[in-house]
Amino acid sequence: MKLLLVTATPEEIQPLSSHFDFREGPNIVNGNEIFILVTGVGMVATAWSMGQALASDTFDFAFNAGIAGSFSRTLNPGDVVNVEKDCFSELGAQDHDAFLSIDHLGFGRGTEYPVSGHLSDALSDHLPKVSAITVNTVHGNEESIEQTVARLNPDIETMEGAAFFYCCRMKSLPGLQVRAVSNYVERRNRLAWNIPLAIANLNKELIYLLNKLV
Ligand SMILES: O=C(O)c1cccc(C(=O)CC[C@H]2O[C@@H](n3cnc4c(=O)[nH]cnc43)[C@H](O)[C@@H]2O)c1
Numbered sequence: 001m002k003l004l005l006v007t008a009t010p011e012e013i014q015p016l017s018s019h020f021d022f023r024e025g026p027n028i029v030n031g032n033e034i035f036i037l038v039t040g041v042g043m044v045a046t047a048w049s050m051g052q053a054l055a056s057d058t059f060d061f062a063f064n065a066g067i068a069g070s071f072s073r074t075l076n077p078g079d080v081v082n083v084e085k086d087c088f089s090e091l092g093a094q095d096h097d098a099f100l101s102i103d104h105l106g107f108g109r110g111t112e113y114p115v116s117g118h119l120s121d122a123l124s125d126h127l128p129k130v131s132a133i134t135v136n137t138v139h140g141n142e143e144s145i146e147q148t149v150a151r152l153n154p155d156i157e158t159m160e161g162a163a164f165f166y167c168c169r170m171k172s173l174p175g176l177q178v179r180a181v182s183n184y185v186e187r188r189n190r191l192a193w194n195i196p197l198a199i200a201n202l203n204k205e206l207i208y209l210l211n212k213l214v
Pocket residue numbers: 008009011012041042066067068069070135138139157158159160182183184185195
């Protein structure tokens with residue numbers, strides 16, 4: 001099988017890369033070819049990089065791996081989750097105090113799901129399923145957090161996930177978005193982020209998943 005592993009920054013998959021000694025181009029794990037795509041942070045960078053990769057090559061399965069902020073207090077820092085639903089939460093229009101989604105405006109859809117397949121289920125059965133939003137601006141203001149929770153009630157947020165699912169959907173490419181919680185979504189408090197724990201747990205999971213693909 002040919003797999004695409006998409007991440008925003010090299011740091012987020014550094015332990016995995018060291019574990020398997022990943023290089024540029026195809027890397028072989030258990031007979032599968034793994035291509036690493038480091039996109040840069042954000043949905044535009046992700047869409048551009050994935051668009052380039054998917055236009056010039058074909059893949060059987062894709063992973064989006066990274067850290068995330070959690071709205072949900074039932075998730076703990078370091079928890080690894082499987083995103084089953086994602087949303088371009090800022091895509092739409094303000095109408096005074098109301099938000100009109102892109103769906104409501106009639107210009108498309110704001111919600112994305114992974115292209116499912118038997119492999120997705122077999123790989124991710126053990127992971128908690130969550131709903132996510134994808135943002136350009138990381139929430140860090142109590143009022144805007146309350147408004148977003150009231151409107152969408154997401155479990156986590158990232159800056160790339162919905163773009164990953166969008167690109168996969170355009171190519172009918174099955175995939176999984178696997179995220180580890182590095183911080184709670186709250187009034188900005190960068191000192192409270194536990195990025196090392198999130199990266200360590202994310203990478204243990206990725207090594208497990210790639211070893212499961214035999
Ligand atoms: O500072 C570091 O050492 C460091 C190492 C690796 C990655 C980072 C990042 O800041 C990655 C940004 C990445 O993380 C996602 N993320 C994490 N928390 C949130 C959040 O609360 N809201 C939205 N996105 C979040 C996001 O997908 C970024 O791509 C730093």
